[in-house]
Amino acid sequence: MSDKTVTIDYANGLIYELQKAFWDERGKGARFRTTKVGHQYFEEKVRPLLSSTEVTDILEKIHGVLKSEGIVAEVSYSQEERLLKVGVQGCIHRAVEEKMLAKEVEPFTCIPANLIVLAIEEKLDIPVELAEIKVVDGSCQLLLVMFEKRPVLE
Amino acid sequence: MSETYNLVDATMKVIQDRRSIRDFTDEPVSDQDLDMLLEAARQAPSGENAQPWRFIIVKDEAMRKKMGAIAGGGSGRRFTAEFVTKKMQERFATLQDEAKRQAAFQKLTSGQVSTFMADAPINLVVCGKKDVWDTPYDTSAAIENILLMVTALGLGACWVIAPCIDIRDEERIKALLDIPEGYKAVSILSIGHPTRPHKPRPRLPINELVFTEKWGDPYYEKEEA
Numbered sequence: 001m002s003d004k005t006v007t008i009d010y011a012n013g014l015i016y017e018l019q020k021a022f023w024d025e026r027g028k029g030a031r032f033r034t035t036k037v038g039h040q041y042f043e044e045k046v047r048p049l050l051s052s053t054e055v056t057d058i059l060e061k062i063h064g065v066l067k068s069e070g071i072v073a074e075v076s077y078s079q080e081e082r083l084l085k086v087g088v089q090g091c092i093h094r095a096v097e098e099k100m101l102a103k104e105v106e107p108f109t110c111i112p113a114n115l116i117v118l119a120i121e122e123k124l125d126i127p128v129e130l131a132e133i134k135v136v137d138g139s140c141q142l143l144l145v146m147f148e149k150r151p152v153l154e
Numbered sequence: 155m156s157e158t159y160n161l162v163d164a165t166m167k168v169i170q171d172r173r174s175i176r177d178f179t180d181e182p183v184s185d186q187d188l189d190m191l192l193e194a195a196r197q198a199p200s201g202e203n204a205q206p207w208r209f210i211i212v213k214d215e216a217m218r219k220k221m222g223a224i225a226g227g228g229s230g231r232r233f234t235a236e237f238v239t240k241k242m243q244e245r246f247a248t249l250q251d252e253a254k255r256q257a258a259f260q261k262l263t264s265g266q267v268s269t270f271m272a273d274a275p276i277n278l279v280v281c282g283k284k285d286v287w288d289t290p291y292d293t294s295a296a297i298e299n300i301l302l303m304v305t306a307l308g309l310g311a312c313w314v315i316a317p318c319i320d321i322r323d324e325e326r327i328k329a330l331l332d333i334p335e336g337y338k339a340v341s342i343l344s345i346g347h348p349t350r351p352h353k354p355r356p357r358l359p360i361n362e363l364v365f366t367e368k369w370g371d372p373y374y375e376k377e378e379a
Contacts, residue, residue: 032232032320083238127227131235145234151227151265 008092016099023105031108035130038114045069046115050123055079055146058119059086066112075112084128086142088112097135107133113142125150168306173354175310176270178346182213183276187307191278191345194303198296201288207296210279210331217330221279221342222272224326225317230265232320237263268316274344279327281337293340300343310348315341 022030049061056077063075073090088110097107110133117128127150132143159167188211195207212218236242237259249255261267271277280297282289297313304311318324318339327339361374 029319034321036321127231129231129235132239143239145231145238147231147234151223151230 009095012093012095012099015093016096019096019100019109020103020105023100023108028108031130034109035114035117037109038111039118041111042115042118046119047122050119053123055084055120055124058123059116062112062115062119066115072112082146082148084116084142084144084146086113086116086144088140088142091140094135094138094140097133097140101135107135107140109133110140110142113144116142116144120146168302170354172301172305173310173348173352174312175346175348175352176312176344177349178274178310178344179349181275181347183309183345183347187309188276190307191300191303194299195280195296198292198299200292200295202286204283204286204288204292206283206286206289207293208281208283208337210281210333212277212279212331213275218274218277219272220330221277221317221327222269224323224330225271225314225342226265226267226269228265228320228323229268229316230263233262233265233267268314271312271314271317271342271344274312275346276344278343278345279331279333280340280343281333282340283337285336289338290340297341297343304343304345308347309345310352311343311345313341314344317342 076087282293364373366373
């Protein structure tokens with residue numbers, strides 16, 4: 001098996017084109033079809049590390065994985081009741097968001113956000129929704145909503 | 155007293171009388187009416203005549219409640235996200251009545267806007283085969299055929315995508331109903347007898363919708379104010 005790697009520009013170019021194709025097909029509905037992108041990575045890299053049910057512990061684990069793998073430089077976060085505000089600095093996929101914005105499309109998919117959603121849903125069994133991705137001064141500001149409980153399937 | 159229409163007028167009347175109905179009586183939908191709805195769906199156009207639609211008739215109350223919970227959960231998440239980012243407030247900016255605004259926000263963010271399907275006598279789950287070219291369009295055509303027949307029969311229905319739009323919820327619906335990997339859950343139609351007549355929803359003026367020869371040149375003259 002070849003051990004060659006591809007450049008991040010090549011990977012981001014493909015990710016952008018796939019996302020743009022999704023946007024062109026589904027418009028604003030595209031974001032809801034990509035909520036599990038990163039699931040395989042979550043299963044392999046994040047899930048085995050999760051033990052605590054504290055949100056801060058979960059975020060620290062994800063931060064650690066993303067940083068050690070060179071995917072992001074820093075992740076910061078704050079929680080105000082059910083709102084979780086996450087700052088992502090130095091993400092290797094930022095160019096994808098910038099390409100989307102250049103086409104006047106609000107970014108709708110974020111792997112760190114999806115990992116957070118998947119992890120909290122897994123450990124706390126509550127729904128989480130990514131509400132917004134904002135690119136500010138070259139960093140991403142994510143807004144997530146955590147809900148109290150899952151709807152009861154009586 | 156029955157009314158008599160020619161075919162053109164009857165067709166347009168059915169199209170114009172269709173409403174999204176979310177309140178149903180307890181009266182069941184007859185098997186004969188259900189047969190008509192499914193035959194209308196079966197006659198829809200489809201690319202390559204693939205006929206990728208499949209239907210699951212769900213009458214069981216416990217199952218309907220589960221589907222309603224999934225739908226309400228999905229709507230609640232999405233509309234709450236819209237609310238916390240202030241986009242919902244922008245969308246309702248022209249609604250001056252504050253009490254109505256708050257009621258609308260509550261109905262949307264709580265997910266109640268979609269949980270009604272638990273109370274419909276029938277939830278008709280529309281599935282689409284993936285390994286064809288045009289499943290979203292084919293199944294949508296079948297759904298519209300059903301909705302028009304619903305109207306013609308004096309029934310009411312609502313086209314609900316809430317439990318299918320987010321892949322997380324669609325997976326829950328598929329697991330609940332044993333829908334195989336080769337098919338997607340496209341939408342659910344909640345069908346029953348309406349509790350009351352509903353007013354039509356506003357439509358954009360036609361002169362804003364239609365262009366001539368190329369984009370931008372109106373086909374219709376602007377309507378007089």
